[in-house]
Amino acid sequence: MMMEQWITRALESGFDAAGTLDCSTIILRTEAREACKSDKCRRYGRSWSCPPGCGSLDECAARIRRYSKGLIVQTVGKLEDEFDGEGMMDAARRHAENFRRLSKELREHYPDMLPLGTESCATCDLCTYPDSPCRDPFGASSPMEAFGMMVGDVCRANGMEYYHGKGTITFTGCFLLEQATGQ
Ligand code: SF4
Numbered sequence: 001m002m003m004e005q006w007i008t009r010a011l012e013s014g015f016d017a018a019g020t021l022d023c024s025t026i027i028l029r030t031e032a033r034e035a036c037k038s039d040k041c042r043r044y045g046r047s048w049s050c051p052p053g054c055g056s057l058d059e060c061a062a063r064i065r066r067y068s069k070g071l072i073v074q075t076v077g078k079l080e081d082e083f084d085g086e087g088m089m090d091a092a093r094r095h096a097e098n099f100r101r102l103s104k105e106l107r108e109h110y111p112d113m114l115p116l117g118t119e120s121c122a123t124c125d126l127c128t129y130p131d132s133p134c135r136d137p138f139g140a141s142s143p144m145e146a147f148g149m150m151v152g153d154v155c156r157a158n159g160m161e162y163y164h165g166k167g168t169i170t171f172t173g174c175f176l177l178e179q180a181t182g183q
Contacts, residue, residue, distance in 0.1 A: 001109065003177075009102070010073045014094065014097075015102075017073070017161070018073045019072045019158055019159060021069065021071060021072045022069065023068050023070055023180070024068070026157075027149075027153055028148030028149060030057060030148070032149060033057055035145060036146055045129075047120045047121055048127060048133075049140050049142040049143070049146065050143065051146055054146050064176065067177065067178060067179060067180055068179065070113075070174055070176040073099065073175075074160065074164075074172045075095035076169070076170050077091025077169045077171075092119075095173070096117075096119065106177065114176040115174075117142070118173050120142075120146075123136050144172070160172075
C-alpha cells in the first residue's frame, strides 16, 4: 500500500488525523531524555520501552536512521473543560487501542517497522525489565520521547497540527515504516 492509502486506513481505523512522516526531519534531543529521567510517569528504569531499557540516545538514533518514511497518527479528544479527566482518559484509551490495532496491521506489511507511541509499553501487566528479555518485542512500543523525539517538533516538521484548539487534547504516535536506501 502507498503511504496515502495508509493515511486513509489510519483515519478509517479511528484516528482523527494522520499524515506522512519524513524521517529525515526527525531531530533527537537530550532534553526529551532528561524529561524521562525526572520519572514523572513512574516508568523510568521500569520498562524495556523506556530509558535506559530502550537503549542510549545514540542507539535510538541509529535505529531511527534506518528509516526514510513513516506515518504520524493522532487522536483528538474533545473536553468539556480543562478538568475533564474522564474525557482525557477516554481519548487516551481510544488512542492506545487504535495504535495497537494499526500497529498489528502495519507489521504484516512492514515486518521491521518501528512503532513509537504516546506512552510506555503496557502490553504486559508487569514488564519483565530488567530481569528477563521483553516478552513481545514486536508488539512493544516506546514513547516518542523515549527515543529523544519532541512531539511538537515532529508535527511541525511534517505539516501536522500539534494543538487542535481550546477544549481539546491531542495524542500523537508514529510508525517508522520504509527503510532508507542502503539499509
Ligand atoms: S511487551 Fe511486556 S516485557 Fe516487553 S516492553 Fe512491553 S510490558 Fe515490557
